[in-house]
Amino acid sequence: MAKIGVFVCHCGENIASKVDTGNLVKALSDHPGVEICNEYKYFCSDPGQETVKRAIRENNLTGVVVAACSPRMHETTFRKACAEAGLNPYMLELANIREQCSWVHSDKDQATEKAIEITRSLVEKVKRNNELKPISVPVTRRALVIGGGIAGIQAALDIAGAGREVILVEREPSIGGHMSQLSETFPTLDCSQCILTPRMVEAIQHPNIKVLTYSEVEEVDGYIGNFKVKVRKKARYVDIDKCTGCGDCIQKCPVKKIPSEFECGLGNRTAIYTPFAQAVPNKPVIDKNRCTYFKNGKCKICQKTCQIENCIDFEMQDTYEEYEVGAIVVATGFQIQDTSVYGEYGYGKYKDVITGLSFERLASASGPTAGKILRPSDGKEPETVVFIQCAGSRDPSKGVKYCSKICCMYTAKHAMLYAHKHHGSNSKIFYMDIRAAGKGYDEFTRRAIEEDEAEYLRGRVSKVFEENGKLIVRGVDTLLGKPVEVAADMVVLATAIVPQPDAKEFAKRIGIGYDEYGFYNEAHLKLRPVETATAGIYLCGACQSPKDIPDSVAQASAAAAKVLGLFSREQLEREPVVAAVGESTCAGCWGCVYACPYNAIEQKEIRDRNGNLIKEVASVNPGLCQGCGTCVTFCRSNSIDLAGFTEKQIFAEVMAL
Amino acid sequence: MGIQEQYRSEAAALLSSGEVKLVIGFGAGSTADRRRPLFARTPEEAEKFVLDAACIANLSTYLVAEGLLSDGKKVGVFLKPDGIRSVNILISEAQLKPEQVVILGYAIENGKDVVPLEGCNISDFSIGEKIRSHTPPTHVIEAAEKIEAMSAEERFEFWKEEFAKCIKCYACRQVCPMCYCRRCIVDVNQPQWVSTSSHTLGNFEWNLVRAFHLAGRCAACGACDRACPVNIPLRLVNYRMGKEVRSAFDYVAGENSDQKPVLASFKQDDPETFIL
Structure with a gap:
């Protein structure tokens, strides 16, 4: 009763x-x-x-x-x-x-x-509920970190430092991410390379970290504590175990005028190249689409130059490796918005209208101008630079409603760097609001205004056009209530941060949620900010939302703490809400096998006592089943039932309404 | 030698050589224009086979009879292209092993001429292109278009009237090769999801369940339509579901035997029109 x-x-x-x-x-x-x-x-x-x-x-x-x-x-x-x-x-x-x-x-x-x-x-x-007992499953205490930017590196180092193995997968030829492209970092103005490269080296040398560069995660199967991941190692055409990184091949490569992605097109690279001098691993890769051999079938100069036998291998193919991991940290980062949506700012039309990221390369000591701020068009030092904030962000008409968070700070930094490198600099910054909340941030923007004489104009820019060799920036100063025109030598757009172009497709592949833009969803914005709704998959860095370095690093350590918390146990208790097949009525059509998103359903032979095969039926592996119920709804003969949500329970629930 | 004699002797040869244990074909029916299935286990019985333009039933439905193929032996069967299509679907749903079915293929042209189809194994019949370009009989298309042109209310009234005739005899289920479940969902009574009585709700429940269970699986043989004792135009329901599946997933059931069941498998580029 x-x-x-x-x-x-x-x-x-x-x-x-x-x-x-x-x-x-x-x-x-x-x-x-x-x-x-x-x-x-x-x-x-x-x-x-x-x-x-x-x-x-x-x-x-x-x-x-x-x-x-x-x-x-x-x-x-x-x-x-x-x-x-x-x-x-x-x-x-x-x-x-x-x-x-x-x-x-x-x-x-x-x-x-x-x-x-x-x-x-x-x-x-x-x-009609039944008493259920939790299912115990073992935990594979090895983590996968996807993305080798500062967030991914930090998460990997923290997990590895606690004694657990980490697989760090990066799709570019080198780890380092966007941070390696930056010149100095706010609010302390320390050099990005100086603080990042030691961490990159630490990651690749760490005995607990296996770094897979030029590789992509193709498939993720399984569940918390027991994921199976398939990684595609893209053909690099250079055997990185043999290569000494001497760089002779790069010197001799005849294709020299390829705009470098790392330098935002401001410098060139060869067809066999390392993205930047401090790359980790410092081993080259062949750009198949630009290489003369791959295009015409002739050349192989790099191979002839290389002194190590079979180090450069034009026959190399993509290879696949499978790893078992217990937790996954997604740190896939961001891209900057395609600025061509701002036709009125003349990006692409005028060479001296550049993005903030390009400015970083101009200001960087390792950049194409060796740290001198020079105009891309004629190589002259600009006398007046106009910075346009929110060139994309907070502009619903261009598809980005959100604030990209870092632009106020880096624009102030740019004005400062420009002032430090060029005496008599004249920088004018069009802004909507100065958002400088953070430790030392407001002081930093004040310093740009008070010590480095950045002139802030509150208002939007309507148009940039060329007149008499100057870029005329037409905007409004809303504090004066007047339209203004500034004749500039260079215009820097604080471009919006957007998700990676394949962010949504990748989220579907690994089974996590994303928002309308493609930023990955956390389980709870306030209380579970580094967990996803998929147990065992964690987030850090700008793949979740626009973030600066301090926030990315803090979140990476938080994700690492979550992973280590999971790894502190040998066994994991799982909900007993799993499906079971009624073998007597199962018709063996295997529809449920296809339908199961977790590959939890197997084929099972039913034999009589003499070993004769009677029939084959579906069978659920309770260790893999996540209790989603897809198989239950699919089964035409109604042969599958879900513990905790049995047909009888659901029926009674519905009939009571 | 006519096709009937040719296939009689082929069936007899299959049986006498022991290659197959049974040949499923047609025998004389109760009237001059009707044929009934004939199950020949000896060469002598094979002499009774009839093959003419009246042989329209889809005999593949007998292949999934419980236990028939569990001994691993082969069975011969007379099949038209729609029956071959059914066999493709049954193979892709693991109900048949291709090597267990020997097909005596034929087609009926212009409603009167019976012509042989080359081949005997399912892999010999590449019917994919044919069924993609095949258009259903004009009367089916016309009837379907008439219903499609109705407003939602009119359509509901139309089907309410049609389904009101249903006496829940389940002849449509018995004759359909795709209804191979050992226990049908309508026979589940713990809990009783589908009402068994022949009132409007129960009739709608059964016919809608049937429509969804056949979506992306129907070979359009029309057997349900012919079997229905109260003349509900059941094939129109299947026709429409097939059209939906084709437009959403570019999927035509039974093109070949390697297809994955369309509603159970997922692709990255599947349309997500249902997500608002």
């Missing part, structure tokens, strides 16, 4: 302001099988949970329904309370009368009626 306890939570005013909880309690008290029905302001609080526990003990309850918030919010809380009171935690159901009722309705009577129906249907379900 069912003895169900129903506990109606007010959630402060969240529920009580729209649902008449007194009526709800009255309605449920009379429902068959309900032994006790209470209401309280906050059942999730300590006294609230105590009430539930006491009721279980005193009334020998066989099931509990808490009418409160979403199971995502507090199912764990109340399951734990049930377990502490001696009731199997899977004899609990949460009736969601907050998100699915009080928050979305305005009419109190109707909301109350709906809350009664929701709660009643969960009472009918819980009567």
Whole structure:
């Protein structure tokens, strides 16, 4: 005989302001099988949970329904309370009368009626719940870090430093990411290379880190603690184990005028190249699309120059490697927006209209101008530079509603670097707001204004055009309420940060969520910022949202802490909400095998006692099953059932409405 | 020698050599224009086979009879292109092993001439292109277009009236080669998802379940339509579902035997029109 306890939570005013909880309690008290029905302001609080526990003990309850918030919010809380009171935690159901009722309705009577129906249907379900036991699975204590920028490097170093193995996968030929392209970094103006390159070297030399550059993650299978990943090592045409990095091949390569991606097109590279001098590993790669041999079948000068036998191999193919890992950190970073959407700013049309990232290369000691700020068009030092902030960001008409977060700071930095490198500099910055929240940030922008004489003009720029060899920047100074025109020698656009172009496709491949732009979704913006909704996959850096270096590094260490927390256990307890196949009725069509997103369904032979094959049926591996129910909905003969959400439970739930 | 005699002797040869244990074909029916299935296990029985323009049933449905193929022996079967298409689907759903089916293929041209189809193994019949370009009979298209032109309310009324005739005899299920489940969902009574009685709701439930279970799996043989004792135009439902699947996934069921079931498999570029 069912003895169900129903506990109606007010959630402060969240529920009580729209649902008449007194009526709800009255309605449920009379429902068959309900032994006790209470209401309280906050059942999730300590006294609230105590009430539930006491009721279980005193009334020998066989099931509990808490009418409160979403199971995502507090199912764990109340399951734990049930377990502490001696009731199997899977004899609990949460009736969601907050998100699915009080928050979305305005009419109190109707909301109350709906809350009664929701709660009643969960009472009918819980009567049919079965006691379930958690499943134990082993944890592979090795992590995969995807992306070798500063975030990925930091996460890898932290995990490796705690004694766990890490596979660090980077798709470019070198690790380092965007940070390696920067000149100095705000707010301390220390050189980016000086602080980054030692970390790159540390990563590649670390005994616990396996760095796979020029490689991409192709497939991710499995689940928390037990992922299987397939990595494609792209053909580099240079054997990095043999190569000494002498650079002779690069010197001799006849194709020299390829715009360097690393230098934002401001410098050139060869067809066999290392992206930059401090690359890690400092071993070249052949750009197949530009190499004379691959285009015409003749050349191979690099191979002839190389003194090591079989080091350069034109026959090299992509290879695939598989790794078993327990956790995945996604640190795939960002790109800058294609500035051609701003036709009015003349990017692409005028050589001296450049992006902030190009300016970094001009200012960098290792850049194409050896750190001198020179105009790309004629190599002269610009006398007046106009910086345009929010060239993309906070502009819904161009598709980016959000603030890119770093541009206010790097624009101030650019003005400073320009002033330091060029005396008598004249920089004018068009801005919407100066957003300088962060340790030492506001002081930094003040310094740009007060010491380095950056002139801030509050307003937007409508047009940039050329006149008499000058770039005329036409805008408005909203503080003066007047239109302004500035004759500039160079214009720097603070371009928006956007997700990687393949961010959405990659998210689908590894099974994590993303927002409308393609930034990856965290499990909870405030309380679980480095976890994804997929257990065992964590986020750090600008793939989640635009971020500066301090934030990226902090988040990387946070993700590493989460991974290490997971790795502190040898066994992982998993929800017993898994599917099971009714073998007597399974027709063996294998539709469920195809449909299962987790490859959790296998084929199983049924034999008689003499070993004769009777038939083949589907069989669920409970270690792999995530309880999504896709197979249940697919099965035409209705032969699969999901523990915790059995057909009988769902049917009773629906029929109670 | 006519095709009937030729296939009689081929069937007899298959049986006498022991290559197949059974040949499924057609025998004389209860009236001059009807044929009924004939199961020949000896060369002598094979002499009773009839093959003419009245042999329109899709005999592949008998191949999935429980236990028929579990001994690993081969079975011969007379099949038109739609039956071959059914066999392709059944192979892709692991209900048949291609090596167990010996096909005596034929086609009916202009509704009267019976011509042989070359080959005997399923791999001999490359019907992919043919079924992609095949257009259903004019009366089917016309009837379907008429229904498609209706408003949603009119259409609902139309099907309500048609399904009201349904007596839940499940002849459509019995005759369909794709309905091979050992236990049909309508026979599940714990819980009873589909109501068994022949009222409007129960009839809608059954016919809609049937439509969805055949989406992307129907060979368009029309057997359900012919079997229905109350003349519900069932093939129009399947026709429409096939059209939907083709436009959404560029998938035509039974083109070959290597297809993955369209509604159970996923591709990166699958349309996501259902996500708002």
